[in-house]
Amino acid sequence: MAELDDDSDAPILSVQAGSDGAGQPLIRIAGDLDISSVDALREAVGAATAAAPEHITFDLSELRFMDSAGISVLLGAARDVPGVTLLKPTPPVKRVIELTGLTDVLEVRS
Amino acid sequence: MKPLRWRSRVDAGEQPVQETDGGASHPGVSERWRPSGAAVAALLVGLLVTAALAVTSLVLYHHNERRLLNLRVREVGLVLSGASASVQTPLASAAALADATGGDPARFKAFLAPLVGTGRQFASVSLWTPGASRPLAVVGAAPSPAARAAVARSAGAPGSLEILNMLGAKHPSLGFEYRQAGPGRRYVVYSENPLPANRRSRLESNSAFADLGYVLYLGRSRHARDLLLTSERTLPVHGPTASEVVPFGAGAFTLVVTPREPLGGGFFHALPWITAAFGVLLALAAAAMTDRLTRRRRRAEGLAARLDELAAENRRRYIEQRSIAHTLQQALLPATLPQLAGLRVRAQYVPAQSGGDIGGDWYDVVAVGRRQALLVIGDVSGHGVDAATTMALIRHATLAYIAQDHRPGVVLGKLSRFVTGITRDYFATVLCALVDIDGHTLTLASAGHLPPLLLDGERGDYVKLTAEPPIGFPHGESFREATVSVPPGATLVAFTDGLVERRGEILDEGLERLREMACREHLDDDLLARLASELTSDDHRDDTALVSIQWQS
Numbered sequence: 219m220a221e222l223d224d225d226s227d228a229p230i231l232s233v234q235a236g237s238d239g240a241g242q243p244l245i246r247i248a249g250d251l252d253i254s255s256v257d258a259l260r261e262a263v264g265a266a267t268a269a270a271p272e273h274i275t276f277d278l279s280e281l282r283f284m285d286s287a288g289i290s291v292l293l294g295a296a297r298d299v300p301g302v303t304l305l306k307p308t309p310p311v312k313r314v315i316e317l318t319g320l321t322d323v324l325e326v327r328s
Numbered sequence: 329m330k331p332l333r334w335r336s337r338v339d340a341g342e343q344p345v346q347e348t349d350g351g352a353s354h355p356g357v358s359e360r361w362r363p364s365g366a367a368v369a370a371l372l373v374g375l376l377v378t379a380a381l382a383v384t385s386l387v388l389y390h391h392n393e394r395r396l397l398n399l400r401v402r403e404v405g406l407v408l409s410g411a412s413a414s415v416q417t418p419l420a421s422a423a424a425l426a427d428a429t430g431g432d433p434a435r436f437k438a439f440l441a442p443l444v445g446t447g448r449q450f451a452s453v454s455l456w457t458p459g460a461s462r463p464l465a466v467v468g469a470a471p472s473p474a475a476r477a478a479v480a481r482s483a484g485a486p487g488s489l490e491i492l493n494m495l496g497a498k499h500p501s502l503g504f505e506y507r508q509a510g511p512g513r514r515y516v517v518y519s520e521n522p523l524p525a526n527r528r529s530r531l532e533s534n535s536a537f538a539d540l541g542y543v544l545y546l547g548r549s550r551h552a553r554d555l556l557l558t559s560e561r562t563l564p565v566h567g568p569t570a571s572e573v574v575p576f577g578a579g580a581f582t583l584v585v586t587p588r589e590p591l592g593g594g595f596f597h598a599l600p601w602i603t604a605a606f607g608v609l610l611a612l613a614a615a616a617m618t619d620r621l622t623r624r625r626r627r628a629e630g631l632a633a634r635l636d637e638l639a640a641e642n643r644r645r646y647i648e649q650r651s652i653a654h655t656l657q658q659a660l661l662p663a664t665l666p667q668l669a670g671l672r673v674r675a676q677y678v679p680a681q682s683g684g685d686i687g688g689d690w691y692d693v694v695a696v697g698r699r700q701a702l703l704v705i706g707d708v709s710g711h712g713v714d715a716a717t718t719m720a721l722i723r724h725a726t727l728a729y730i731a732q733d734h735r736p737g738v739v740l741g742k743l744s745r746f747v748t749g750i751t752r753d754y755f756a757t758v759l760c761a762l763v764d765i766d767g768h769t770l771t772l773a774s775a776g777h778l779p780p781l782l783l784d785g786e787r788g789d790y791v792k793l794t795a796e797p798p799i800g801f802p803h804g805e806s807f808r809e810a811t812v813s814v815p816p817g818a819t820l821v822a823f824t825d826g827l828v829e830r831r832g833e834i835l836d837e838g839l840e841r842l843r844e845m846a847c848r849e850h851l852d853d854d855l856l857a858r859l860a861s862e863l864t865s866d867d868h869r870d871d872t873a874l875v876s877i878q879w880q881s
Binding site: 290297 | 707709710711752753754755757774775776777778779794795796797798800801802825829831832833834835836869870
């Protein structure tokens with residue numbers, strides 16, 4: 219029955235919502251972000267964008283892995299919020315951002 | 329992906345697994361209670377052990393009682409034997425006095441008077457000369473008529489206390505005779521004590537021997553005619569006895585004792601029964617416990633079997649669901665691929681390994697005129713029916729835009745506007761490539777999609793392509809296009825990210841792995857299948873699509 223139990227090897231994802239110096243939302247994502255863990259981030263983003271902020275920052279300095287599921291959440295945020303900044307992405311995540319053409323629409327700051 | 333839905337299915341379709349605790353029967357089936365074999369065995373073993381312990385304890389008790397009784401009878405015998413001195417001494421002294429006084433009756437009477445009478449040591453004491461028919465002197469009651477004959481008959485050794493058997497007389501009594509030893513000693517002193525008619529004489533309750541019953545016989549026999557005294561109502565004595573022949577003067581008594589109460593104390597008497605009672609209780613408790621454990625084990629085994637069944641059922645349903653998902657997926661992918669002269673088109677789709685949901689990957693190859701074809705490959709984020717529906721929508725919209733315009737950048741631009749207008753929940757990466765067979769060129773545009781691999785003999789390179797944001801994100805008119813020329817016989821391999829993405833590594837590592845393997849492999853019909861099986865991990869969570877287009881000249 220192990221093959222049914224996808225939760226057992228689910229990546230450890232930590233999502234912490236806070237705010238930056240200017241009082242705008244800052245979401246720190248750490249761990250592995252993929253289809254099985256993306257809901258936690260989706261909820262945090264939903265809560266942060268509900269207040270219609272001007273800007274939202276994602277701290278990716280401790281995010282080790284991200285796949286297209288994560289990309290879609292970041293894109294969703296970018297569509298709803300005028301300014302989105304991705305802070306300090308790790309090399310694997312930075313490469314995904316580049317290869318999927320997100321550098322055109324999201325500000326990446328190292 | 330929601331692979332754990334099986335739980336709700338269990339609730340809906342299956343009998344509940346729970347059984348009422350404590351009740352051994354199945355719901356709705358009344359079953360007579362029967363103890364388990366193990367419980368009966370435990371009870372039997374417990375009872376056997378108990379019986380063995382109780383019997384051992386009983387045997388030890390009896391052995392001990394017997395030993396104590398033997399000790400007691402010896403003790404009583406010693407006391408009794410010691411009492412001979414208290415009879416002999418006054419009689420011997422009286423005889424000596426008679427010798428010294430020449431048989432003076434007055435002195436004799438004066439000497440013995442304190443010892444004779446009711447409640448005193450003797451009932452009657454008399455002084456005789458051997459062979460005389462009358463006593464010289466009498467103190468207390470007159471000696472019984474039989475005494476005369478008895479004294480005359482007596483041939484007891486001089487200087488010792490002789491017991492005379494007066495039991496057969498009308499008024500049975502116990503007589504003692506003492507005659508002086510030595511020459512010139514001519515007096516015999518005779519004492520008599522009447523015996524109770526029924527010979528019963530109880531020991532005083534404060535006596536050291538109150539815990540014993542006794543029977544005292546005259547001489548060495550245990551005949552009823554020799555019975556002297558007893559504490560018992562009926563003879564012979566029931567129960568354990570111990571006997572001892574007690575020397576008394578020149579004669580002897582036979583003493584038989586029987587315990588009136590346990591000599592070792594009440595506790596040891598009760599011990600076998602206490603052992604038995606506790607043992608039976610323990611055996612019953614052990615049996616009950618065993619029964620309970622046996623039932624629990626059976627119930628656990630039943631549950632385990634039931635869980636196995638459920639697991640098998642779930643596995644079956646899961647496989648069934650996967651199969652349905654796979655069938656549906658196949659229905660959403662093109663049934664056939666166009667085969668244009670000079671171009672070999674192949675495709676492969678691998679569903680996600682974990683879970684039975686439908687993925688969002690798709691591809692299309694559409695002939696544009698006779699010498700051109702448009703390749704579309706894409707990946708809608710997410711899984712499930714909604715993602716698949718969005719995928720079908722995007723796929724058909726793409727086919728419609730291709731019918732209007734076959735420039736990749738324009739097709740993607742129109743698609744982006746369309747998708748942005750209809751959904752907020754899904755994004756799609758799409759690669760669109762226009763293949764010119766005769767011109768040996770490729771014109772590509774990418775909406776966030778990974779670049780395709782171009783294989784030329786043993787060389788392989790990713791097409792240099794600047795990706796723009798995925799479909800679903802607001803975008804300008806059309807996407808940037810790149811055109812590359814293709815060497816004769818080259819092969820283009822386009823794919824979705826499930827093929828190269830692995831947790832814990834940079835995407836470039838996966839891309840490099842694919843490039844190396846594709847360069848090594850032979851470019852035959854099974855290439856895509858081999859790439860897919862080799863490069864997707866055993867538990868890949870993402871589905872994967874691959875399309876290859878090979879120029880045959």
